[in-house]
Amino acid sequence: MQKRQSAKLQREKGRARRRRRRIRNVGAISRSEVEASTVADPLCLNNGIYLLVRSYNYINILYSTISLLFSVFLFNRPSLSLFILKGKNYFCIVLAAAMSPWRIMMGMIKEKSIRIEKARHVFEAKEEYFIQNGAMLLEKQITCNQGRDTEPIKIFSAKEIQQATNNYDPNLILGSDIATVYKGMLDEREVAIKVKGPTIYCSTELMVDFFLQQVTIKQLISHKNVVRLYGCCLETKIPMLVLEFIRNGTLSDHLHGQRNKIPCQISWLDRVRIATETSYALCHHPTEMFLRHNNLVDYFVLKMRENCILQIVDDVVLSQGSNEDIQAFAELALRCLNNKGDERPSMREVTIELRRILQLVRSRDSKLSNEIGLALT
Known part of the structure; x- marks a missing residue:
């Protein structure tokens, strides 16, 4: 039993001596070995740590450092490389770690x-x-x-x-x-x-x-x-x-109520006045060009031909305006919807007709207010 243990101990001592002998005989790693180790070792590609072992042989140090930098720039990836450089019968190990500063x-x-x-x-x-x-x-x-x-x-x-x-x-x-x-x-x-x-x-x-x-x-x-x-x-x-x-909001807000929450407050007289003033401002516009909205125009024309224009008029307008004024207003709009330019009235003619309707509305409102005043007295 003792012989076996002593033989085992001798074998371990022999392995240690051979291992130390191999380390002493190792020289500087060449550039090709560095590049090969960089590609082959999967652990080297992930850690991004450089291990540098150097000695007093400055030529080997310079060559190995250049080889390391070439491997980093050539493959453009982090690597793990081990350099063991031979010295004068002895060597020194220095560990340097860095997380791929060149790549960053x-x-x-x-x-x-x-x-x-x-x-x-x-x-x-x-x-x-x-x-x-x-x-x-x-x-x-x-x-x-x-x-x-x-x-x-x-x-x-x-x-x-x-x-x-x-x-x-x-x-x-x-x-x-x-x-x-x-x-x-x-x-x-x-x-x-x-x-x-x-x-x-x-x-x-x-x-x-x-x-x-x-x-x-x-x-x-x-x-x-x-x-x-x-x-x-x-x-x-x-x-x-x-x-x-x-x-104060837009014209649409006043015509249809602000955001459909506030009821409309604009009167029929103000509607006709706004249309008249707008037509006066547009008198300089040409009437040759025609923009047709089929979804609205066709429905409007159909109701006019059926003499049912009052069915599509706003209830507020019906309650404030007379049927005669509304009908005259609709007929003017129908004339403006003709496809042919020579059949459409000019903006000047539209303004004149709207002023006539506005005067009728004002005279009717003044007459109504006078009657109400006489009734109250």
């Missing part, structure tokens, strides 16, 4: 360059849109103004518009159709910001022309019943308008 640094530089490139493209696009839209606006102003004075407006940046609308918050939308109107704050006052709508009904060129035409026209008009233009933004593909914020 290169990734940060690449991400920063991508951000700079995107910002440069955005800036160039804004500059191009500003020059293009500004040139078109100047051309329209020269054509329409003809030397007349215009209302001064301010040019806002796209960043100011974005901040004013809280990054185009849907909760700030006042209305949306061919254009979306946001409520915002600019220059310490509430404004209405008109941008392109969610649905493009025509080409981009026509939308740009539409918005710039509004800027040109609103600069020439200064009236209490016309929304004032404060400024515009030319840094986007389709310009944006900054308008006066109207607190």
Whole structure:
């Protein structure tokens, strides 16, 4: 039993001597061995730790360090490499650990360059849109103004518009159709910001022309019943308008009730007056172009031909207006719906007819008020 234990002990001592002898005879690992170990060892690819064992042989240290850097840049991945460098009969082991600093640094530089490139493209696009839209606006102003004075407006940046609308918050939308109107704050006052709508009904060129035409026209008009233009933004593909914020609501709110919650308060007399004043403002518009809404026009024409127009009139209008006035109003609207331009009345003729209806309504209201006054006395 003792002989077996002593033999086992001798074998272990022999293994230890052979292991120490192999370590002394190991030289510097070549570049090819480093690259091979980097690819072959799966543990090396995951940990990202470099183990460096060096001695006083500075040439081997330099060569092994260069081999390590080449392996990192060549394969562009973290690696685990072990260098055992032979010294003058003795060696020293130094452990150095790092979590792939080269890869992290290169990734940060690449991400920063991508951000700079995107910002440069955005800036160039804004500059191009500003020059293009500004040139078109100047051309329209020269054509329409003809030397007349215009209302001064301010040019806002796209960043100011974005901040004013809280990054185009849907909760700030006042209305949306061919254009979306946001409520915002600019220059310490509430404004209405008109941008392109969610649905493009025509080409981009026509939308740009539409918005710039509004800027040109609103600069020439200064009236209490016309929304004032404060400024515009030319840094986007389709310009944006900054308008006066109207607190009293829209015409639709007064005709049908605000948000369908407040009952309508507008009288029949005011309805006719609004239509008359609107037609007077549109007298300069041509009547050759015709826009037809089939879902409404066909139904209206059918009721007119059946002499049942009173069936589709608002109950508020029926209670306030006379059948004669309503019928005259409907007949005028029917004439405006003719497909042929020569069969439609001009805006001047429409204005004259509406003024006649307005005078009838006013005379009838004054007569009714006089009768009520006599009855009360």
